[in-house]
Amino acid sequence: MPQDFVGSALRLSDIDLPTIGATIGCGEDEIHAVLDVESRGSGFDKHGRPIILFEPHIFYRLLSGPGPDLRARAVREGLAYENWGEKPYPADSYPRLKAAMLINETAALKSASWGLGQLLGSNHAAAGYATVQDMVAAFCASERNQLAGMIAFIKSEGLDRALRNHKWADFARGYNGPSYAKNQYSTRLLRRFLFWSDIKDTKVFAHADAATETRLRDPKAGHVVGSPPAPAPLTNVVQGGAQPGFWARFASALFRRTV
Template identity: 60%
Template sequence: MIDLGDFRGAAKRLEDIDLPRIGAEIGVGEDEIHAVIDVETGNGRGFDSAGRPKMLFEPHIFYRELSGAERKEAVRQGLAYSKWGAQPYPKDSYPRLRAAMTINARAALRSASWGLGQVMGFNHALAGYDSPEAMVRAFMADEDAHLAAMVDFIRSAGLDDELRRHDWSGFARGYNGAGYAKNRYHLKLASAFARWQGIRDTPWDPDQSANDNAAIEASTVALGRGAAGAQVRALQDDLATLGFYTGRIDGDFGPSTEAAVRDFQRAAGITTDGWAGDETMAALEAALAKVPSAGEGAAALTTLLERIRDDVEEALIIAKAA
């Protein structure tokens, strides 16, 4: 079952430095990145006024994703049709998306474009994600994920050369589709790029950025709603070992993982915010060190939680000194 709640996460905005930093991965500057974002979003923002990832549900794609009884039902409800433009887009696509998800959740997510780069859900693999729902969860958390996915898609689709050459027609054809000229997509890109060239760029030093990244990697990165990957799987496994998490070890930081983190934080007597940062990780490490072996019996685990609170302060001091 796919559970994305109300599609609201941390909704962290981009920092200015993110544009030149991520753009450099495909050899472009922030002006080219700004141009694509502006044309795709209209206002340069990856979240809507409700704090959800900016999204456009495409009924003609949903039609293509379905077959048989599911397609028939989607057509009956006005959620799918065979050709683009059969009906105007509503002001808010989320009600249609939610209705479509009751028919086929994954197909619905694949049939929408998401975030700053309006990456289609069916392009999740080209954007670096195992599934459309994993991509959406990451997008709920941070616009940095939007931008990284957009750049990964551009590279995977072989459009980075066009963007570096400022071949707006070639880029538009690959990114927006064969009807790009009718939508004046290439002209909008060229206009946006010209406008941003007249605006001072954010100072950015690749060498300094490498040093900063090394420092960040040396510290614990807080995990929260929308995060995904090996670190989340390890967190879920640790929480399960301590008896706080009973869900699937799937690497997706969703509502059940957040609830488990909060329960552990309350038991440990530390800040209860649902985020797994330095304080929480230190407390987990202290708790896991005292997990009894199978021969010692489960009864020892009950008293373990009572001792966590006393060990947190000492564990944090050790972690900071390391």
Template identity: 60%
Template sequence: MIPAGFKGRATRLTDIDVARTARLIGAGEDEIRAVIEVETSGGGFDGKGRPKMLFEPHVFWRELGPGQKRATAEASGLAYQRWGSAPYPKDSYPRLALAMKIDTNAALRSASWGLGQILGDNHKAAGFATPGDMVEAFCHSEVAHLEAMIGFIISEGLDDELRRHDWSGFARGYNGPGYATHGYHTKLAAAFKKWQAIPDTLAPACPKIGLGSRGDAVRHAQQRLTERGFDTKGVDGIFGANTRAATVAFQKSAGLKQDGVIGPKTWAALLKEN
């Protein structure tokens, strides 16, 4: 159920969430942050703790189809046939509330939501059975926003464009054929360049490692585990049974999944200052 006033827990995204989610499609943090920055200036909630949302009257016109509902919406200025027919208000929520009185499902489908500004009409591509399910999840967590964005990117086959930094190709698929009108592709390129100059949360020195892994990253993890009181029986750069046992014990103490694999969340906890 969508919370009253669209105000849920509004849990913010963490740096680790960005790194973890980016890896779902083999992309880096910079690519994901570039999309988020261009879509919503980096935040998924507005000043009132609601998911950032833009109600699209031209989509509502399409969703309603011919009939009395469309006529009522048009007469109220809530629906029109062509994008750009009228300026958008600063806050779309009052307009959404009026549209929901005409047709709740169509109204939710006609708004763009959250960090990735996913249109409600694309709820299935984003991994949700209904637009209401998507909006409910978005009221509570920016992680849900980001995972939905990744789901949509995969569904639309845009992950390749994102990985190879084909900003025009990505913009065309994500934002529509009119992307160039507002310089969507150039904004993405600029945002990506900015984030490239900022160190990632998970540096290359912190890859996913587990049983059988070898090298400096393993040695680094062994040293940190030992410093924290989890004996790896040596700091030799070889992820063997003893290192795995120490990792599992550490994960248990940190409230993490006890899989013996040092991935983004375990690295973050391991590197955190005591």
């Protein structure tokens, strides 16, 4: 993993959503909806680190078992508690994460949700990674990796059908958990989907040259032939940080106004 979780921090290119989404038969609008609700469409913070949320109740659960009483230490240090919602989340989860890693690195990384799709580290295998460390390193490198991991998880959990068919409650239950209705998760998904449905989709062929031409059928068909071009590097990087691209800024601004 890169030092301080600052890697290449490459933003999505315009064609990443349609090409990666098409692997599960989803167009841009469905994917945009999930990203808006989970991360406001941006996978990195101002320092170029993946957006995260450290979950103390998951850290508490993962520290169970024989051996040194690491759970008691984590509780004493305010890094773990038994039930979700016992205490408010801080504005920045990284200090908590780094402190938790001193107790148990793997459990700490598994207890945070990461990137565009806020994918929990404990789901690294479903996202296509052998270890949570591998997943975190990849997510530090690019939003494209974050998106691909999210899509792999959706497919692994059998949620792609619900997303394709706009069964928002079914998708929300599987992706956000059984308490999804408390924060109107499915309602917000629908709202963001309707918003993006009114915006013209990306023209994939306009972004591919003869050597790397990306050929797509209708995104709803769920079939891709060829490899998409690599995402463009981040621009306007300051002190290892990242400025969101056009679509990330656009989605974030409108999200704040409409969600």
